[in-house]
Amino acid sequence: MERISVPFAGDGAGTGGLTWGQQQVWRAMIEVNTSMSMGGVVPVADGRTVEDFAQELRFFMSRYPAMRTLLRIAPGGATTQEVFAEGEAFLEVHDAPSAEDAAALAADVHAGWKARNFEYTREWPIRMAVVRAGGAVTHVVVMVCHIAADGGGLGIMIRDLAQRDTLGPAPAAGHFEVAEAQRAGGRTTDNAMRYWETQLRAIEPQRFAGYAEPEGERFRQFQWRSTALFAASERLAALLSIDAGPVLLAAYGVAFGRATGRTGPFASQVIVGNRFRPGLAEVVSPLAQNGLVVFDAAGVSAAEAVARARQASMSASKYAYYDPDTRLALIDRIGKERGEPMDLAVFYNERRTGLRPPQNPPDEAAIRAARAETEFVRETPMVFFNEKLMVNIDELPDVIQITMEVDTAYLPAADARRLLQEMEDFVVEAAVDPRIRTF
Numbered sequence: 380m381e382r383i384s385v386p387f388a389g390d391g392a393g394t395g396g397l398t399w400g401q402q403q404v405w406r407a408m409i410e411v412n413t414s415m416s417m418g419g420v421v422p423v424a425d426g427r428t429v430e431d432f433a434q435e436l437r438f439f440m441s442r443y444p445a446m447r448t449l450l451r452i453a454p455g456g457a458t459t460q461e462v463f464a465e466g467e468a469f470l471e472v473h474d475a476p477s478a479e480d481a482a483a484l485a486a487d488v489h490a491g492w493k494a495r496n497f498e499y500t501r502e503w504p505i506r507m508a509v510v511r512a513g514g515a516v517t518h519v520v521v522m523v524c525h526i527a528a529d530g531g532g533l534g535i536m537i538r539d540l541a542q543r544d545t546l547g548p549a550p551a552a553g554h555f556e557v558a559e560a561q562r563a564g565g566r567t568t569d570n571a572m573r574y575w576e577t578q579l580r581a582i583e584p585q586r587f588a589g590y591a592e593p594e595g596e597r598f599r600q601f602q603w604r605s606t607a608l609f610a611a612s613e614r615l616a617a618l619l620s621i622d623a624g625p626v627l628l629a630a631y632g633v634a635f636g637r638a639t640g641r642t643g644p645f646a647s648q649v650i651v652g653n654r655f656r657p658g659l660a661e662v663v664s665p666l667a668q669n670g671l672v673v674f675d676a677a678g679v680s681a682a683e684a685v686a687r688a689r690q691a692s693m694s695a696s697k698y699a700y701y702d703p704d705t706r707l708a709l710i711d712r713i714g715k716e717r718g719e720p721m722d723l724a725v726f727y728n729e730r731r732t733g734l735r736p737p738q739n740p741p742d743e744a745a746i747r748a749a750r751a752e753t754e755f756v757r758e759t760p761m762v763f764f765n766e767k768l769m770v771n772i773d774e775l776p777d778v779i780q781i782t783m784e785v786d787t788a789y790l791p792a793a794d795a796r797r798l799l800q801e802m803e804d805f806v807v808e809a810a811v812d813p814r815i816r817t818f
Contacts, residue, residue, distance in 0.1 A: 750803070
């Protein structure tokens with residue numbers, strides 16, 4: 380393996396505290412001991428050379444202060460960050476024995492990086508490598524540490540790279556500018572905490588019946604696909620003149636109640652990107668924070684359940700921008716007042732982007748025929764999972780793929796599988812008649 384030196388220089392140098400989004404990400408990274416990195420392997424077939432990729436790495440390092448940032452961790456754990464005006468990055472170059480071996484070598488590089496945390500105080504938060512075979516670059520491997528960017532920020536970097544020859548100056552806002560605006564906006568946190576307190580007092584403290592010794596591996600990941608759920612969600616959304624996002628959130632709430640037998644108001648944290656807020660659309664920095672969705676889906680029509688999920692989702696997004704320490708203190712205080720901790724370890728993450736009202740929804744026959752294609756793609760053990768249930772809606776065309784992590788001590792594996800099937804059952808039936816009752 381060869382390492383190519385890539386000098387860089389850029390604006391925005393300085394030191395300062397973490398943004399709200401960084402604080403939330405950093406706490407999660409420490410809790411699960413992972414860099415929560417993003418990236419992957421991309422085949423190269425357009426003739427780009429090692430020097431071309433060195434220039435791409437230089438572009439990333441020079442344009443985005445987030446890529447020139449190192450953490451500074453005090454002995455007591457207090458964490459700040461430093462952005463550098465210039466420095467040196469390295470592009471790794473790996474040579475495969477043949478073109479047939481190149482893909483496997485690239486996958487090995489990515490897997491090795493995934494297994495090794497970033498060295499936050501001395502390693503730039505981006506890793507980049509190319510794989511060659513016969514002197515030609517066949518693959519590029521990129522990994523970005525989550526403390527530097529979220530999925531939206533990574534998307535901006537990829538978009539800008541494709542347009543770099545016509546781009547204007549880099550956006551002025553980076554970590555420090557966002558953090559300063561957050562410090563100056565005290566009422567933003569106050570308003571969010573009033574919403575959170577109202578919702579927390581409206582729900583039971585616990586989401587599950589309690590701990591029970593699981594059968595087999597305690598922490599598991601399920602990946603499940605349903606063409607029928609996609610088709611039915613499109614049809615129901617069209618009938619209700621909305622996009623399909625609230626349909627799936629309502630299905631999650633209904634299915635959770637059916638699978639667990641708990642019929643009180645459904646509560647789940649949701650991941651809110653926050654890029655819709657003024658001045659944040661072009662920022663390369665972690666901006667996502669947790670919102671809180673609460674809605675009662677029991678004993679109402681499917682259409683009403685979707686309407687309630689939609690309203691709850693909008694409220695959750697509105698109040699998902701706050702000082703994380705203040706939120707944790709609020710949750711702790713309310714738990715003490717109620718005599719037991721507030722369990723908020725249920726999550727929902729809608730990863731799909733650009734959702735729009737469907738134009739040509741499928742008919743009932745096509746939806747029911749598609750149910751034969753529903754499948755569990757895989758079920759794998761996890762070493763550790765710091766929550767109890769996480770449902771992720773993945774970005775795939777014409778199918779709903781759900782990646783679900785679960786602590787089976789609280790939601791047994793059989794109930795987790797049932798939850799997924801109940802989501803499909805609910806939406807398929809509701810797409811035929813939105814007046815059906817939930818449970």
